[in-house]
Amino acid sequence: MLFPTVTFAVFFLIVLPVSWALMRHQSVWRAWILLASYVFYAWWDWRFVLLLAASTVVNHVLAVAIHRTAAIGARKVLLGLAIAFDLGFLGYFKYANFFLSTTDNVAGTSFIAHVVLPVGISFYSFMAISYVVDTYRGELVPASFARFAVFQAFFPHLVAGPIVRASELLPQLARPRDPRQVDVSRAFLLIVSGLFLKVVIANHLATSIVDEVFAAPDRHSSLEVLFGIYGYAVQIFADFCGYTNIAIGIALLLGFEFPQNFASPYTAVSLQDFWRRWHMTLSRWLRDYLYIPLGGNRKGSLKTYRNLMLTMLLGGLWHGAAWTFVVWGGIHGLGLCVERATGWRPTSSAAQWLGRIVTFHVVCFAWIFFRADSFARAWEVIRRLFTAWGAPSPLVTTSVLLAILVGIGGQYVRPGAIAAVNAGFRRLSLAGQAATFGVSLMLINTLGPVGVAPFIYFRF
Amino acid sequence: MRVRLNAAGRGIAVLFFGLLIAALLQAEGLRKQAQIQPAGFQRDLALDLTRPLVAVSRTLRLTTPRHELQLAIGRENEDRIDTAVHLSLPPPAETPATPVRRSARPQPRHVQNPAAPAVSKPLFTSARPLRVWVAGDSLAQIPGEALERVDRPALKVVGVESRLSTGLARPDLYNWFSRMQAAPVELRPKVAVFSFGADDAHDFMAGVPDGKTVGPLGSASWSAEYRRRVDGVTRELNAKGIYVVWLGLPIPDGPGFKKSFPIVNRILESVARAHPKTSTYVDTWHMLDDAHGRFAPYLRVHGKLTLMRLPDGVHYTAAAGDLIAARVLEQVHAVYRF
Numbered sequence: 001m002l003f004p005t006v007t008f009a010v011f012f013l014i015v016l017p018v019s020w021a022l023m024r025h026q027s028v029w030r031a032w033i034l035l036a037s038y039v040f041y042a043w044w045d046w047r048f049v050l051l052l053a054a055s056t057v058v059n060h061v062l063a064v065a066i067h068r069t070a071a072i073g074a075r076k077v078l079l080g081l082a083i084a085f086d087l088g089f090l091g092y093f094k095y096a097n098f099f100l101s102t103t104d105n106v107a108g109t110s111f112i113a114h115v116v117l118p119v120g121i122s123f124y125s126f127m128a129i130s131y132v133v134d135t136y137r138g139e140l141v142p143a144s145f146a147r148f149a150v151f152q153a154f155f156p157h158l159v160a161g162p163i164v165r166a167s168e169l170l171p172q173l174a175r176p177r178d179p180r181q182v183d184v185s186r187a188f189l190l191i192v193s194g195l196f197l198k199v200v201i202a203n204h205l206a207t208s209i210v211d212e213v214f215a216a217p218d219r220h221s222s223l224e225v226l227f228g229i230y231g232y233a234v235q236i237f238a239d240f241c242g243y244t245n246i247a248i249g250i251a252l253l254l255g256f257e258f259p260q261n262f263a264s265p266y267t268a269v270s271l272q273d274f275w276r277r278w279h280m281t282l283s284r285w286l287r288d289y290l291y292i293p294l295g296g297n298r299k300g301s302l303k304t305y306r307n308l309m310l311t312m313l314l315g316g317l318w319h320g321a322a323w324t325f326v327v328w329g330g331i332h333g334l335g336l337c338v339e340r341a342t343g344w345r346p347t348s349s350a351a352q353w354l355g356r357i358v359t360f361h362v363v364c365f366a367w368i369f370f371r372a373d374s375f376a377r378a379w380e381v382i383r384r385l386f387t388a389w390g391a392p393s394p395l396v397t398t399s400v401l402l403a404i405l406v407g408i409g410g411q412y413v414r415p416g417a418i419a420a421v422n423a424g425f426r427r428l429s430l431a432g433q434a435a436t437f438g439v440s441l442m443l444i445n446t447l448g449p450v451g452v453a454p455f456i457y458f459r460f
Numbered sequence: 461m462r463v464r465l466n467a468a469g470r471g472i473a474v475l476f477f478g479l480l481i482a483a484l485l486q487a488e489g490l491r492k493q494a495q496i497q498p499a500g501f502q503r504d505l506a507l508d509l510t511r512p513l514v515a516v517s518r519t520l521r522l523t524t525p526r527h528e529l530q531l532a533i534g535r536e537n538e539d540r541i542d543t544a545v546h547l548s549l550p551p552p553a554e555t556p557a558t559p560v561r562r563s564a565r566p567q568p569r570h571v572q573n574p575a576a577p578a579v580s581k582p583l584f585t586s587a588r589p590l591r592v593w594v595a596g597d598s599l600a601q602i603p604g605e606a607l608e609r610v611d612r613p614a615l616k617v618v619g620v621e622s623r624l625s626t627g628l629a630r631p632d633l634y635n636w637f638s639r640m641q642a643a644p645v646e647l648r649p650k651v652a653v654f655s656f657g658a659d660d661a662h663d664f665m666a667g668v669p670d671g672k673t674v675g676p677l678g679s680a681s682w683s684a685e686y687r688r689r690v691d692g693v694t695r696e697l698n699a700k701g702i703y704v705v706w707l708g709l710p711i712p713d714g715p716g717f718k719k720s721f722p723i724v725n726r727i728l729e730s731v732a733r734a735h736p737k738t739s740t741y742v743d744t745w746h747m748l749d750d751a752h753g754r755f756a757p758y759l760r761v762h763g764k765l766t767l768m769r770l771p772d773g774v775h776y777t778a779a780a781g782d783l784i785a786a787r788v789l790e791q792v793h794a795v796y797r798f
Contacts (some may be wrong), residue, residue, distance in 0.1 A: 006490070006493065013476060013477070016470050016472055018474060020468045108476070179466045179468035179469065180466045180468075181467065182468045182471055184467050184470050184471040194590065215608065215609075215778075216609045219609070253468075255468065305644075315528070378495065430470060430474065433470075434477035434480075437475075437481075437482075438481025438484075438485065439479030439481065439485065439525075440480040441478065442481070442482050443529070446489075446526050446530060447529070
């Protein structure tokens with residue numbers, strides 16, 4: 001079930017009031033929201049629900065066992081089992097095709113696999129890992145099975161994040177949410193801004209320039225290729241940030257607070273700054289469960305660089321089972337190492353602007369490998385960027401430039417302006433709020449291209 | 461009595477009334493969304509619900525803002541429901557279609573122009589390139605992009621139009637028959653490469669002539685009506701000097717489409733056989749199966765194991781697109797030099 005569809009609107013119109021009606025009866029509420037989340041997930045394929053349920057059962061059993069076991073050795077074994085299960089689960093569904101075809105090509109064997117990737121598996125597997133690791137570290141007491149099942153399957157975050165920590169969501173699931181404490185104004189602004197980013201900006205850029213440029217770069221001028229790359233940078237931001245804005249808004253209406261996932265990433269003055277602003281819940285997951293356990297920056301310079309590179313390479317592989325994603329991670333890892341080695345910390349206004357421009361273009365360069373379906377296509381894009389200046393550029397239209405401008409310029413809007421809009425919406429009467437919401441939906445639907453494209457991050 | 465809502469209640473009310481206002485403002489768009497759904501309970505219910513919504517919206521003139529906005533951005537016909545099958549040429553005299561024989565292990569088939577000697581083939585150059593238009597459902601996109609990548613100055617892809625879930629069976633969803641009248645004037649193609657049928661292989665067909673009924677997929681009446689459309693499109697475009705390439709449907713993963721796709725393929729192939737000088741059929745089914753005639757996600761290309769199909773078991777990867785594009789050009793070479 002996709003958020004910007006009539007089906008989801010009907011689904012949410014049923015789920016929201018029933019959820020609040022049952023909120024005081026927590027056990028019934030949990031059953032209701034779990035059922036709703038499984039229906040939401042089963043809309044893609046009912047068999048996916050069995051996988052999600054299996055992940056829930058195994059991780060819960062192992063987390064409880066870890067909590068009840070005192071012996072360090074036994075706890076380590078149980079933790080190892082849980083992580084092996086989660087990574088094995090993720091590895092089989094996400095990487096079997098990738099590794100077997102690579103093996104076949106190198107060794108001339110025929111282990112060909114054809115495994116279908118369940119939507120959102122990377123997200124809920126990472127949430128499960130953080131749950132068992134936090135339990136092992138003694139930072140978390142395992143929740144009841146029902147609470148853990150809701151934590152893992154809660155439909156607003158289920159298929160594309162944000163990756164919510166157990167310590168953030170489980171306490172909220174421990175007691176009924178207060179219906180007087182719902183930030184309605186912020187919820188609707190997040191939903192409307194998310195829909196606008198996804199339906200108007202991301203879909204328009206995808207269909208107007210990005211898909212065409214990356215499908216056949218040799219057929220396009222250097223200017224079109226350049227704006228195709230800029231367009232993709234904005235498209236992926238608008239697509240993913242749009243999705244998480246909607247997810248956070250929906251969770252807010254249900255009474256739950258999710259962590260922020262984006263903070264104007266294209267205003268970053270360095271790559272380190274970029275990763276504090278882009279997919280923030282993944283960044284901190286990688287930091288806390290990979291980079292720091294590897295040793296972080298505590299074991300000397302060389303090991304710090306190794307840890308940075310490993311974290312970013314594995315982060316790349318998390319996004320997709322292809323070597324192009326590994327290269328994408330490698331570019332970011334290398335960039336972070338260079339920044340660390342040179343001590344790049346822009347302080348003056350001029351240096352910060354230089355940092356923003358350089359960082360944005362390094363990020364755009366890495367996006368080429370992220371978007372291209374092969375190395376050959378990525379090289380074609382890069383080569384074409386320098387070899388066809390002066391050729392006609394019909395794809396670089398006013399609407400494309402406007403979408404890129406809005407996508408990047410919108411990130412420079414001061415928080416004060418957003419707060420003012422929020423306050424303005426809050427002051428409206430109920431009729432005014434409903435009318436504003438309704439008219440916004442009509443405008444977004446009319447301005448967006450026909451049809452609903454899947455969100456990019458569903459496949460990760 | 462004044463009802464005082466808490467924040468959660470206000471959220472529910474804003475959601476409900478906001479969606480109601482949005483529904484009224486775009487009632488005609490919703491009506492079209494309902495109309496183009498696959499036949500069944502959900503479509504019937506959606507049509508029943510949107511009928512009064514449209515009536516109320518029109519009465520209150522709430523359709524105007526969306527109309528005005530659509531007009532301003534040049535998409536004024538988006539909510540129009542057009543089910544007409546626009547075929548202007550009279551149907552041909554009844555002749556039995558060339559039977560398609562089935563062998564135990566068929567080779568990829570293609571129907572070419574056997575009568576055309578090489579010397580009579582029109583020549584296209586970089587100054588006067590062969591203009592190719594690619595159109596169809598979502599399966600048209602990847603072969604179209606592959607044709608765009610072909611580095612031949614005498615070949616120009618003038619458009620790749622891929623519209624998800626559309627076809628020749630459901631003009632209400634997107635009217636390709638109207639588009640096929642406009643595109644020759646607009647794009648001036650010499651070759652049209654069509655990929656249709658993946659979304660047509662179901663029982664429901666819109667735009668059936670008055671007085672006629674169409675049975676389920678595979679029935680004589682369904683096949684006759686679908687053949688009328690494929691044949692009609694071929695003859696209309698041929699009459700405008702356009703050579704038509706029909707891409708067959710590829711072997712799918714899973715049992716469902718394995719029965720329905722061959723029904724469409726047999727019709728496409730038989731129509732191409734009926735117009736051997738002006739159309740051809742590209743057999744993607746056998747191009748992409750394995751040595752045992754089974755679905756194969758990977759095939760060896762130049763010795764390298766290459767992913768050919770997306771995880772849905774239907775759509776192509778770029779590598780499969782390249783194979784199909786090469787076969788299309790090979791078959792077009794039989795009639796044109798470029």
